[in-house]
Amino acid sequence: xxxxxxxxxxxxxxxxxxxxxxxxxxxxxxxxxxxxxxxxxxxxxxxxxxxxxxxxxxxxxxxxxxxxxxxxxxxxxxxxxxxxxxxxxxxxxxxxxxxxxxxxxxxxx
Amino acid sequence: xxxxxxxxxxxxxxxxxxxxxxxxxxxxxxxxxxxxxxxxxxxxxxxxxxxxxxxxxxxxxxxxxxxxxxxxxxxxxxxxxxxxxxxxxxxxxxxxxxxxxxxxxxxxx
Amino acid sequence: xxxxxxxxxxxxxxxxxxxxxxxxxxxxxxxxxxxxxxxxxxxxxxxxxxxxxxxxxxxxxxxxxxxxxxxxxxxxxxxxxxxxxxxxxxxxxxxxxxxxxxxxxxxxx
Amino acid sequence: xxxxxxxxxxxxxxxxxxxxxxxxxxxxxxxxxxxxxxxxxxxxxxxxxxxxxxxxxxxxxxxxxxxxxxxxxxxxxxxxxxxxxxxxxxxxxxxxxxxxxxxxxxxxx
Numbered sequence: 099x100x101x102x103x104x105x106x107x108x109x110x111x112x113x114x115x116x117x118x119x120x121x122x123x124x125x126x127x128x129x130x131x132x133x134x135x136x137x138x139x140x141x142x143x144x145x146x147x148x149x150x151x152x153x154x155x156x157x158x159x160x161x162x163x164x165x166x167x168x169x170x171x172x173x174x175x176x177x178x179x180x181x182x183x184x185x186x187x188x189x190x191x192x193x194x195x196x197x198x199x200x201x202x203x204x205x206x207x
Numbered sequence: 208x209x210x211x212x213x214x215x216x217x218x219x220x221x222x223x224x225x226x227x228x229x230x231x232x233x234x235x236x237x238x239x240x241x242x243x244x245x246x247x248x249x250x251x252x253x254x255x256x257x258x259x260x261x262x263x264x265x266x267x268x269x270x271x272x273x274x275x276x277x278x279x280x281x282x283x284x285x286x287x288x289x290x291x292x293x294x295x296x297x298x299x300x301x302x303x304x305x306x307x308x309x310x311x312x313x314x315x316x
Numbered sequence: 317x318x319x320x321x322x323x324x325x326x327x328x329x330x331x332x333x334x335x336x337x338x339x340x341x342x343x344x345x346x347x348x349x350x351x352x353x354x355x356x357x358x359x360x361x362x363x364x365x366x367x368x369x370x371x372x373x374x375x376x377x378x379x380x381x382x383x384x385x386x387x388x389x390x391x392x393x394x395x396x397x398x399x400x401x402x403x404x405x406x407x408x409x410x411x412x413x414x415x416x417x418x419x420x421x422x423x424x425x
Numbered sequence: 426x427x428x429x430x431x432x433x434x435x436x437x438x439x440x441x442x443x444x445x446x447x448x449x450x451x452x453x454x455x456x457x458x459x460x461x462x463x464x465x466x467x468x469x470x471x472x473x474x475x476x477x478x479x480x481x482x483x484x485x486x487x488x489x490x491x492x493x494x495x496x497x498x499x500x501x502x503x504x505x506x507x508x509x510x511x512x513x514x515x516x517x518x519x520x521x522x523x524x525x526x527x528x529x530x531x532x533x534x
Contacts, residue, residue: 102210105290112294118308118310125259128244128248131244132247132248135244135271138241139354143348144528155278156282160290163272163275163289181218181276183269185221198224200225201230238466248463252456310362320428323504323509327508334519334521338526342477350459350465350466356459357456368452377493378510381508388486391483398483399490401487416443
């Protein structure tokens with residue numbers, strides 16, 4: 099079983115032992131992901147990257163990933179496939195010759 | 208090579224071809240993740256879960272995952288390990304007997 | 317003194333008594349606003365609007381507003397003016413005849 | 426009529442001309458606020474505060490404020506009162522002698 103499959107299995111087992119599928123609508127999973135993303139951001143508030151609390155980053159990033167994997171599972175999306183496809187799409191929006199060394203958004207390139 | 212490793216390799220290749228490592232501080236990766244999480248949320252705005260645009264969910268979820276993986280790589284964190292560890296931690300915060308069928312936060316259990 | 321001016325004065329007094337202006341870069345104020353917005357969202361997680369904890373909404377909304385006012389002050393923006401101007405702009409993006417009773421984004425009208 | 430009252434009146438007029446009250450549940454207003462907060466954050470992505478696009482800050486901050494005011498109105502909350510009350514609460518969490526010159530969260534003071 100692939101790593102990604104193993105993570106998703108563990109998340110579903112945790113959810114189902116608590117009978118939480120009833121709360122996990124796609125919309126609320128997206129809310130949960132946003133809330134955790136905000137908590138991750140808090141690790142960097144009033145700080146430089148170097149000053150961030152790595153343990154907090156680790157914990158909150160794990161929460162973000164957990165809800166991202168659960169949302170992918172909800173829609174039967176393959177995490178590897180959607181990320182690799184998005185990289186291909188972004189390669190068209192950000193061609194190397196135009197975007198190399200530039201932090202501009204593709205709409206401003 | 209594991210799925211997770213392959214995804215990270217593809218993301219780093221995309222980044223390095225564009226010489227973007229210079230912009231990818233941990234703090235800005237956390238910002239980018241939050242921005243994409245907000246765009247994911249937009250797929251559900253003024254809508255029920257059933258009305259959400261699945262293609263938009265797929266695209267924005269891929270972006271969230273991409274920045275989550277890049278942030279994990281930045282701190283040399285193993286995605287599988289941190290999620291599985293977080294599940295174990297959450298199992299202590301949400302014991303089955305107390306949390307089964309309840310959407311309450313652990314602080315209110 | 318207008319209500320908005322009074323609120324901003326109180327926020328600046330609180331900030332300056334603690335010598336916090338040094339931390340309040342525009343970027344970090346935007347981070348803080350996002351973090352508080354996430355906490356506000358948590359009042360609605362796994363819930364309908366009716367089930368939300370109103371006290372939590374009140375507290376977190378106050379935090380969001382506080383950072384929004386501080387950010388406006390940072391750029392010397394007049395809160396009333398920018399909101400009224402944005403309403404005018406949105407009226408062009410969402411003409412009544414096209415958008416009445418529709419939750420569509422202006423790009424899809 | 427106070428500034429705050431005028432802003433809210435203008436927002437409600439805009440909403441009602443479009444018959445949008447039906448979409449504006451408290452939960453979705455909180456989602457909208459988060460989405461706009463993310464767009465505000467984008468003005469600072471890969472940038473220092475000084476490099477941010479002020480016009481984008483102005484536009485997105487106006488959107489954040491608009492949804493914050495609409496959410497306050499939804500719960501019949503007085504914006505001035507809730508912010509001033511929160512300042513008082515925060516003064517207890519962050520006493521001057523403990524927090525002066527420190528960016529620490531109150532839980533770490």
